Amino acid sequence: MLQHKYPFDSSIKHHIIIALGLALWIFIFLYFTEPLDVNEFGDTEKLIYMPLYGLLGAFCYLLFLPIQNYLYQKNDQHWFVKTELLFFLIFIIVSIVAARLFYLYVIVPGEPYPYTLWYHLTSVIFPALLTILPIVIFGRFAFGKYKNKKIQDQKIEIKGEGNYEGLRILLNDLICIQSSDNYIEVFCISGNDVKKTLIRNKLSKIADDFPELLRTHRSFIINPYHFKQWKTEKGKLFAELSSSIFIPISNTYKTEVKSVLNSTTE
Structure with a gap:
């Protein structure tokens, strides 16, 4: 007690x-x-x-x-x-x-x-x-x-399909979400650590449900709130987020991502 x-x-x-x-x-x-x-x-x-x-x-x-x-x-x-x-x-x-x-x-x-x-x-x-x-x-x-x-x-609620458990978190605690086959892996802040939660759902569905998140790659969406800086490695562009998480930026989304993320740091 x-x-x-x-x-x-x-x-x-x-x-x-x-x-x-x-x-x-x-x-x-x-x-x-x-x-x-x-x-x-x-x-x-x-x-x-x-x-x-x-x-x-x-x-x-x-x-x-x-x-x-x-x-x-x-x-x-x-x-x-x-x-x-x-x-x-x-x-x-x-x-x-x-x-x-x-x-x-x-x-x-x-x-x-x-x-x-x-x-x-x-x-x-x-x-x-x-x-x-x-x-x-x-x-x-x-x-x-x-x-x-x-x-x-x-708090926002990231729901799972069917009877699968979802997740309720503050939007600013959400760092990014990664697609993993038929699941998504949610990275969020929990105290001083980063917590990962696996939920059965599609990344495209989450992107539609939460337009405030930003699609950077076919396998990633991020929370612009956690953007720190750009990093280029072997000709590929990455966005560094909180807790030193690096997310790839594909050519398909590069223009929009740069426009949004550059505006968050101005």
Whole structure:
């Protein structure tokens, strides 16, 4: 279960929105519910300290984002249940430490009898976390599901004939397709590697279904997005694609291919 993928959105903008929503929720919760001795603050003090608590919560959330991005890249842009749990563990620990320090050095500096750590944890911090964490969990999950849906909507489906399995991938992950007898071999990016998938279908059928792809040879169609440069070897012309894949250009398609690929590099 811990290895299962978890809905995740890596957009910094969306995480900033979550942090701002968290700050606003903390302020509203503290201002209107007045837990413990918050009701002893005057209106001016409430408008000073309550927003500061909110900003402190937002800061604790944003503090983790560089680590989050590191973990996301390390896992080949995948996010798992165990990674999400690690995020919340770090977020909770950092929030507890920050809340305690803020209380001691901002709220009651020099107070001879501040809350003990245990009382502060059980009566203030833990109850506050129980109201805060659902907001963070929901926000992260909702943005993650929204991103996953957008990705699925952007995918193309390369179908196999009959009951043969097809392939759903993002167009920009598709590098090229090669004809292999009654099959086609699809080359696509998977993380940091190139994955090859064999599907029962005809190259001409795929070329008709996806006019955004470019026919370069009777046995190849390519995605112009992955074009890098030209290469000539023994009088034959090749197009170099991502991951150092070289595709032959036949005389039949040379004029059109050059016109399209040269325009992609301008």
